[in-house]
Amino acid sequence: MKLMVLNGPNLNFLGIREKEIYGNKTYQDLENYLKDYASKNNFELLIKQTNYEGELIDYMQKGYLEKYDGIILNPGALTHYSYSLYDAILAVKPLKVIEVHLTDPTKREDFRKKSVIKDVCFKSIAGLGFESYKKAIDCFL
Numbered sequence: 617m618k619l620m621v622l623n624g625p626n627l628n629f630l631g632i633r634e635k636e637i638y639g640n641k642t643y644q645d646l647e648n649y650l651k652d653y654a655s656k657n658n659f660e661l662l663i664k665q666t667n668y669e670g671e672l673i674d675y676m677q678k679g680y681l682e683k684y685d686g687i688i689l690n691p692g693a694l695t696h697y698s699y700s701l702y703d704a705i706l707a708v709k710p711l712k713v714i715e716v717h718l719t720d721p722t723k724r725e726d727f728r729k730k731s732v733i734k735d736v737c738f739k740s741i742a743g744l745g746f747e748s749y750k751k752a753i754d755c756f757l
């Protein structure tokens with residue numbers, strides 16, 4: 617099993633930004649959590665974070681070309697307006713992409729309530745903190 621976890625804008629600032637919303641755990645804590653889960657469950661995991669939309673698309677295409685089994689995508693704020701990500705997800709089918717969020721966007725500001733990529737993703741999981749990623753990974757195991 618070969619999975620890719622892609623994290624979008626500002627996720628590298630976990631533990632720094634809006635602690636009342638995202639908590640004190642850092643991005644490094646998230647990476648360690650995911651690597652530990654991969655090790656315990658015997659699957660290969662590539663984890664990438666970028667603040668650039670096009671780079672997320674490049675990684676998704678790499679996932680397709682290198683025959684990954686799935687992509688877990690936390691696009692951050694790009695969730696709400698990136699039709700480029702929407703098109704990229706369609707382009708890499710049949711590769712399954714699962715949308716994840718640490719918080720529940722439907723319980724936040726109005727602009728966060730709509731995901732423009734949800735309809736082309738295999739599944740969406742939100743509001744469970746780091747556990748959102750684990751549940752997404754479990755969909756592939």
